[in-house]
Amino acid sequence: xxxxxxxxxxxxxxxxxxxxxxxxxxxxxxxxxxxxxxxxxxxxxxxxxxxxxxxxxxxxxxxxxxxxxxxxxxxxxxxxxxxxxxxxxxxxxxxxxxxxxxxxxxxxxx
Amino acid sequence: xxxxxxxxxxxxxxxxxxxxxxxxxxxxxxxxxxxxxxxxxxxxxxxxxxxxxxxxxxxxxxxxxxxxxxxxxxxxxxxxxxxxxxxxxxxxxxxxxxxxxxxxxxxxxxxxxxxxxxx
Numbered sequence: 435x436x437x438x439x440x441x442x443x444x445x446x447x448x449x450x451x452x453x454x455x456x457x458x459x460x461x462x463x464x465x466x467x468x469x470x471x472x473x474x475x476x477x478x479x480x481x482x483x484x485x486x487x488x489x490x491x492x493x494x495x496x497x498x499x500x501x502x503x504x505x506x507x508x509x510x511x512x513x514x515x516x517x518x519x520x521x522x523x524x525x526x527x528x529x530x531x532x533x534x535x536x537x538x539x540x541x542x543x544x
Numbered sequence: 545x546x547x548x549x550x551x552x553x554x555x556x557x558x559x560x561x562x563x564x565x566x567x568x569x570x571x572x573x574x575x576x577x578x579x580x581x582x583x584x585x586x587x588x589x590x591x592x593x594x595x596x597x598x599x600x601x602x603x604x605x606x607x608x609x610x611x612x613x614x615x616x617x618x619x620x621x622x623x624x625x626x627x628x629x630x631x632x633x634x635x636x637x638x639x640x641x642x643x644x645x646x647x648x649x650x651x652x653x654x655x656x657x658x659x660x661x662x663x
Contacts, residue, residue: 476654536586
C-alpha cells in the first residue's frame with residue numbers, strides 16, 4: 435500500500451502547455467518535498483514546503499502544500515522540453531524519514 | 545568530490561552471487577540513505593545511517609541485504625545470494641541532517657545510482 439499517491443502516472447504534452455501534477459495521502463506530513471529525476475541520474479530537490487497552505491514559486495513552477503498537510507500540487511506554466519523527467523513527491527511523517535511517491539513521468543514534446 | 549559518488553555505475557551478476565555497492569557521500573554529511581528504484585517506479589527506502597549507526601533499517605527487504613558505514617563516510621550495501629527480483633537501481637543520498645528525526649528542511653543529495661542486473 436502506497437503512503438503517497440501521485441497522479442497522473444504519465445503525462446505527455448506539447449511545449450508551451452500548462453500542467454498540474456498531484457501528490458495525495460491520507461497521512462499528515464511535517465513537510466513535503468518535490469524532486470525531478472532525469473534518466474540515469476539521481477533525483478534533484480526542487481522545493482521543500484513546511485506550512486499548511488504554503489505556496490512557493492520557482493520560475494515557471496508553482497508548488498502548493500494543502501491546508502491539512504496531506505497533499506500537494508506542482509503546476510508548470512508554459513512547459514519546455516527541458517522539464518521532461520520523473521517528478522517525485524516525498525512526505526515526511528512527524529518523527530520519521532521521508533517517504534517517496536511513485537512519481538509522475540512527464541514528457542514535453544517540442 | 546563535490547557530489548555523492550556511487551560505484552559501480554552498472555553491475556551485472558549471476559543469480560546466487562554476492563554483490564557490494566559503494567557510496568561516497570558529500571564530505572561532512574552526517575546522514576546517509578540507501579533507496580531502491582525498480583524500473584519505472586518510485587524510491588523504496590532501505591536504510592538510514594546517522595554517523596556510523598543505523599537507527600532505521602526497516603526497509604531492508606530480507607536478511608540477504610546488509611549495509612555498513614565506516615568513518616562517518618563511505619557506506620557499502622551488500623546483497624547476498626542475489627535473485628532476479630533484486631534487479632533495480634540502488635540510489636544513495638546524503639544530507640546534513642543533525643536535528644534528529646523529523647528535520648523538516650533536510651535536503652537530500654543523491655548519487656546517480658548503481659544499476660544492478662541479476663541474470
